[in-house]
Amino acid sequence: MVGKIVFWNPVRMYGFVAVEHLDQRGKYLDQYFFHLMNFKPGEATKFGKTAQLGMYLSFELGQPLAVGKKVQAINIKLASRAEIEIATGVNALAGGV
Secondary structure, eight states: OOOEEEEETTTTTTTEEEEEEETTTTTEEEEEEEEEEOTTTTTTTTGOOOTTTTTEEEEEEOSSTTTOOOOEEEEEOOOOOHHHHHHHHHHHTTOOO
């Protein structure tokens, strides 16, 4: 699954990643919680950066943190250009990514 970081708290090291869907009802977003610890080893600081708003991530869905909570993003890595293009339908290079 590929999504875009829409919220990031650098002090507490958590955020939300949004995935856009399109179906007969139209466009809608699902948002998933993630923590910096949910990144694959070495991915959280790849290219000398930590998570930032607008970054595209590739991830899987994992168990909720607690009873009554939603599933969370796990096994997170920075999305490749090809993954972004497939997810957005836009040429990633055209936008300066």
